[in-house]
Amino acid sequence: MKEEIIARARFLLTELHLPPVEAGVRLKDYFPDLELEERVRYVQEATEYQGQNT
Numbered sequence: 001m002k003e004e005i006i007a008r009a010r011f012l013l014t015e016l017h018l019p020p021v022e023a024g025v026r027l028k029d030y031f032p033d034l035e036l037e038e039r040v041r042y043v044q045e046a047t048e049y050q051g052q053n054t
Contacts, residue, residue: 002042005031009046020047 008030012023023046024039034042 005034005042006046006049009043010049013043013046020044 005027009023009027012018012026013020016023016026018026020043024036024043027034027039027042031039
């Protein structure tokens with residue numbers, strides 16, 4: 001499930017060009033059980049992954 005959440009966060013960041021804060025908010029639409037801290041962590045991981053692949 002972790003990979004799915006990170007993939008969705010990457011999609012929000014790269015395809016929809018959302019800023020990290022907005023991506024964290026939108027993750028709740030897809031994964032309503034995630035707490036704020038978890039969403040922030042996954043967006044951060046997606047951002048780090050994105051930075052490694054550019």
